[in-house]
Amino acid sequence: MSSLSLAVRDSSTMLRRNLLHARRYPSLTLNLLFTPVMLLLLFVYIFGDVMSAGIGGGGADRSEYIAYIVPGILMMTIGGTVVGTAVSVCNDMTEGIIARFRTMAIHRGSVIIGHVIGSVLQAVMSVVLVGAIAVAIGFRSTDATVLEWLAAFGLLVFFAMALTWVAVGMGLISPNAEAAGNNAMPMILLPLLSSTFVPVDAMPGWFQPIAEYQPFTPAIETLRGLLLGSEIGHNGWIAVAWCLALAVLGYFWSASKFNRDPK
Amino acid sequence: MTNPAIAADGLRKSYGDKVVLDGVDLTVPEGTIFALLGPNGAGKTTAVKILSTLLSPDPASGEIHVGGHDLTADAQAVRAAIGVTGQFSAVDGLITGEENMLLMADLHHLSKREGRRVAAELLERFDLVEAAKKPASTYSGGMKRRLDIAMTLVGNPRIIFLDEPTTGLDPRSRHNMWQIIRELVSDGVTVFLTTQYLEEADELADRIAVLNDGKIAAQGTAEELKRLIPGGHVRLRFSDPAAYQDAASALREASRDDEALSLQIPSDGSQRELRSILDQLDSAGIEADELTVHTPDLDDVFFALTGTDPQPGQSSLPSQPSQPKEAVRR
Numbered sequence: 001m002s003s004l005s006l007a008v009r010d011s012s013t014m015l016r017r018n019l020l021h022a023r024r025y026p027s028l029t030l031n032l033l034f035t036p037v038m039l040l041l042l043f044v045y046i047f048g049d050v051m052s053a054g055i056g057g058g059g060a061d062r063s064e065y066i067a068y069i070v071p072g073i074l075m076m077t078i079g080g081t082v083v084g085t086a087v088s089v090c091n092d093m094t095e096g097i098i099a100r101f102r103t104m105a106i107h108r109g110s111v112i113i114g115h116v117i118g119s120v121l122q123a124v125m126s127v128v129l130v131g132a133i134a135v136a137i138g139f140r141s142t143d144a145t146v147l148e149w150l151a152a153f154g155l156l157v158f159f160a161m162a163l164t165w166v167a168v169g170m171g172l173i174s175p176n177a178e179a180a181g182n183n184a185m186p187m188i189l190l191p192l193l194s195s196t197f198v199p200v201d202a203m204p205g206w207f208q209p210i211a212e213y214q215p216f217t218p219a220i221e222t223l224r225g226l227l228l229g230s231e232i233g234h235n236g237w238i239a240v241a242w243c244l245a246l247a248v249l250g251y252f253w254s255a256s257k258f259n260r261d262p263k
Numbered sequence: 264m265t266n267p268a269i270a271a272d273g274l275r276k277s278y279g280d281k282v283v284l285d286g287v288d289l290t291v292p293e294g295t296i297f298a299l300l301g302p303n304g305a306g307k308t309t310a311v312k313i314l315s316t317l318l319s320p321d322p323a324s325g326e327i328h329v330g331g332h333d334l335t336a337d338a339q340a341v342r343a344a345i346g347v348t349g350q351f352s353a354v355d356g357l358i359t360g361e362e363n364m365l366l367m368a369d370l371h372h373l374s375k376r377e378g379r380r381v382a383a384e385l386l387e388r389f390d391l392v393e394a395a396k397k398p399a400s401t402y403s404g405g406m407k408r409r410l411d412i413a414m415t416l417v418g419n420p421r422i423i424f425l426d427e428p429t430t431g432l433d434p435r436s437r438h439n440m441w442q443i444i445r446e447l448v449s450d451g452v453t454v455f456l457t458t459q460y461l462e463e464a465d466e467l468a469d470r471i472a473v474l475n476d477g478k479i480a481a482q483g484t485a486e487e488l489k490r491l492i493p494g495g496h497v498r499l500r501f502s503d504p505a506a507y508q509d510a511a512s513a514l515r516e517a518s519r520d521d522e523a524l525s526l527q528i529p530s531d532g533s534q535r536e537l538r539s540i541l542d543q544l545d546s547a548g549i550e551a552d553e554l555t556v557h558t559p560d561l562d563d564v565f566f567a568l569t570g571t572d573p574q575p576g577q578s579s580l581p582s583q584p585s586q587p588k589e590a591v592r593r
Binding site (some may be wrong): 009010016017020021024025095096099100101102103104105137155160261 | 315316317318319339340342343345347349351352353354355356357358362366367370371372403414415418
């Protein structure tokens with residue numbers, strides 16, 4: 001068997017294993033959906049009237065505010081899912097079964113690749129679920145073309161993949177599941193410090209550069225532009241650059257951590 | 264003469280200043296059981312991890328071949344030849360026993376049909392059919408160990424590493440495991456096992472190496488090792504001082520304990536040696552009140568081979584396999 005077909009075959013076996021885990025124990029995945037959904041409902045129904053007053057020069061109504069926060073909530077959903085990835089990678093590494101995999105004549109990276117693809121699939125499913133809730137409470141995309149929908153979908157998948165590689169590295173360096181959860185915390189905290197809930201230019205001046213150029217804001221602004229027709233500007237390129245950088249960095253980091261001698 | 268299944272020359276491993284394996288030479292012929300015997304911390308697990316490609320040996324090690332392949336140059340070929348059951352169960356607890364087996368079949372690139380056949384066969388052989396649909400995390404220690412070995416066998420490995428296969432098992436599961444290991448070898452498989460129990464090595468292994476402090480303290484068959492160990496003896500106790508004196512002069516090799524009126528005769532405890540002692544007593548017309556056979560245990564081995572007394576109360580032998588101290592009353 002060629003090394004490529006070995007890689008594909010073993011990785012898909014590992015993917016099946018990870019999806020089986022997710023199907024057998026959906027609570028971890030579902031728990032992680034709780035945060036974005038709760039924040040969506042909180043900001044729309046509890047804080048919505050006050051928050052919407054600050055959007056679009058004032059006087060925006062609740063439906064406009066829903067439209068404003070949904071792109072950020074979707075990105076936050078991805079951030080939440082990959083926290084689960086860090087935890088499950090870490091759990092996996094502490095299990096004896098990984099030692100078994102390492103002593104088998106299988107493609108070495110297949111364990112990790114299985115986790116990454118599984119995680120991206122879960123992120124997409126989570127985004128669809130949260131997106132459905134957003135639509136149910138009144139979110140509508142305005143004048144997005146088929147191409148823009150495709151681009152939005154591609155951005156979500158690319159972003160999920162980039163964060164997943166970083167999360168895998170976090171899972172690999174964590175000694176236990178709690179530590180993995182803590183190490184991956186920035187994945188849920190960063191969206192709070194982005195343009196998810198309020199525009200960057202409404203933030204204190206010293207904080208604006210941080211909020212504007214951290215990975216989440218350009219991705220959120222790009223998604224907003226694609227779905228709602230707002231100005232994307234340089235955010236598109238910054239988002240793509242962040243995704244590429246995080247994916248490549250996360251990949252090499254994870255690979256070096258996985259290939260070292262186990263403790 | 265075939266190539267040995269495992270041949271290691273000067274196996275070394277250290278972490279910083281801590282030397283775990285200090286030049287270990289091992290040769291395991293094909294189709295035999297080899298036991299690496301030693302207390303906790305001797306380096307047994309590290310040796311297994313290196314030979315099974317999980318850890319890399321120190322560069323100062325000599326050549327290491329497993330299944331005829333160079334361990335460092337051709338690790339993937341080594342992996343194709345071996346199966347490993349580690350000390351801590353290497354099963355996926357989140358999925359069922361059957362799913363664990365099918366996962367192994369997939370990773371060995373068996374066809375769907377072949378995978379199902381092999382999985383069903385092994386589940387049957389290891390008495391796991393009833394539990395097959397339950398998550399492996401719900402299994403008892405013995406069941407997990409059986410599933411673990413069943414998973415190892417899916418790829419039909421020619422060399423199997425078992426790291427402390429019976430530690431933590433109850434006596435019945437332990438005997439089941441011994442039976443399983445014996446069956447493996449009858450199929451021509453080579454088994455490399457580690458154990459803390461001399462009894463276990465004695466039961467199973469063709470050759471035994473005693474590992475202490477990262478070095479091989481002794482190597483040989485069970486019989487050869489026992490001869491090295493002065494711990495084995497027969498003890499005769501008398502209540503009649505006259506009989507004691509007679510016996511002491513009849514059995515020249517005996518060491519005397521005049522206070523307790525008992526004699527200690529070095530012996531491996533075999534039937535032949537026992538009979539010769541009894542014959543000598545019979546022909547002298549002496550009857551001992553009590554005869555006890557003491558076979559050497561791991562404490563004796565370590566005392567003899569390393570010259571260090573095992574710490575009292577912290578025996579390297581946990582309560583599990585009490586060495587037979589059979590009393591024969593006459």
